Amino acid sequence: MATSVRRGPYACGIDAGIDVVAGKWKVLILWELQQHGIRRFGELRRGLPGVSEKMLIQHLREMEEDDLIHREVFREVPPRVEYSLTEHGSSLNEALRPLGAWGGQRRKRLDAQGAGGAGGVGPR
Amino acid sequence: MATSVRRGPYACGIDAGIDVVAGKWKVLILWELQQHGIRRFGELRRGLPGVSEKMLIQHLREMEEDDLIHREVFREVPPRVEYSLTEHGSSLNEALRPLGAWGGQRRKRLDAQGAGGAGGVGPR
DNA sequence: TTCTATACTCACCTAAAAGTAAGTGCCTTG
DNA sequence: CAAGGCACTTACTTTTAGGTGAGTATAGAA
Numbered sequence: 001m002a003t004s005v006r007r008g009p010y011a012c013g014i015d016a017g018i019d020v021v022a023g024k025w026k027v028l029i030l031w032e033l034q035q036h037g038i039r040r041f042g043e044l045r046r047g048l049p050g051v052s053e054k055m056l057i058q059h060l061r062e063m064e065e066d067d068l069i070h071r072e073v074f075r076e077v078p079p080r081v082e083y084s085l086t087e088h089g090s091s092l093n094e095a096l097r098p099l100g101a102w103g104g105q106r107r108k109r110l111d112a113q114g115a116g117g118a119g120g121v122g123p124r
Numbered sequence: 125m126a127t128s129v130r131r132g133p134y135a136c137g138i139d140a141g142i143d144v145v146a147g148k149w150k151v152l153i154l155w156e157l158q159q160h161g162i163r164r165f166g167e168l169r170r171g172l173p174g175v176s177e178k179m180l181i182q183h184l185r186e187m188e189e190d191d192l193i194h195r196e197v198f199r200e201v202p203p204r205v206e207y208s209l210t211e212h213g214s215s216l217n218e219a220l221r222p223l224g225a226w227g228g229q230r231r232k233r234l235d236a237q238g239a240g241g242a243g244g245v246g247p248r
Numbered sequence: 249t250t251c252t253a254t255a256c257t258c259a260c261c262t263a264a265a266a267g268t269a270a271g272t273g274c275c276t277t278g
Numbered sequence: 279c280a281a282g283g284c285a286c287t288t289a290c291t292t293t294t295a296g297g298t299g300a301g302t303a304t305a306g307a308a
Binding site for chain 3: 279280281282283284285286287288289290291292293294295296297298299300301302303304305306307308
């Protein structure tokens with residue numbers, strides 16, 4: 001049960017794509033690794049304000065299993081573990097770009113609405 | 125609390141994009157509407173095997189609020205309600221395409237692995 | 249008259265995701 | 279010698295998403 005497929009049978013590709021990034025912090029992890037190339041566990045934790053160690057490691061393990069990220073352990077003391085994107089992780093990031101752009105547009109729309117619109121929410 | 129923003133503050137665009145399609149059936153609804161242009165509630169329900177009426181309508185309402193879909197009510201008996209994509213819904217669908225393609229590749233990889241690999245899971 | 253279909257709404261329940269907090273082994277720093 | 283940082287692990291609780299099944303008004307079909 002440890003190895004292999006996990007999740008779906010999928011109805012279609014989008015399904016499979018979304019499934020792999022479902023998880024509160026996964027796209028942020030992807031982004032963080034894309035930006036920095038290589039990050040240690042503690043760096044990731046500090047780079048994702050609000051994430052708990054449990055969730056971070058859980059997501060990292062799932063992403064490793066999905067072959068999105070690479071995990072390299074250095075047998076030193078204090079321990080050092082470095083995470084980086086695999087080829088698939090990198091291409092996933094590329095594939096997410098249009099969605100990110102769309103989301104950016106949406107954010108702008110919402111901001112404009114919130115700022116000039118029927119007051120109430122205020123900008124954040 | 126009824127109207128306006130819902131969800132986030134978002135860390136970035138991808139966040140906002142994913143948030144809007146988070147929900148078990150949302151991309152499938154998007155897809156169904158893209159394929160057919162216009163669909164009635166019951167047609168959608170039948171087109172999405174396994175969806176419950178509650179979830180379907182809940183997702184439809186959220187997507188309407190997010191301005192992804194348009195809802196048109198015909199005051200007839202029996203009631204008729206037609207759903208279609210808005211411009212934003214349509215562009216979202218476009219933005220999801222690369223992710224869908226990526227997911228398709230992944231599916232193929234998993235299938236190949238499952239079929240030829242170190243036996244155990246078998247094809248689904 | 250009863251049954252079916254339409255597009256829902258409502259109350260309740262389960263299961264999965266996420267959060268909290270404590271503990272682990274080991275070495276460096278003060 | 280105590281404290282702290284590293285990368286985790288474990289047990290437990292809370293929150294949220296999703297599922298189930300019933301009820302609603304109306305009209306046409308059987």
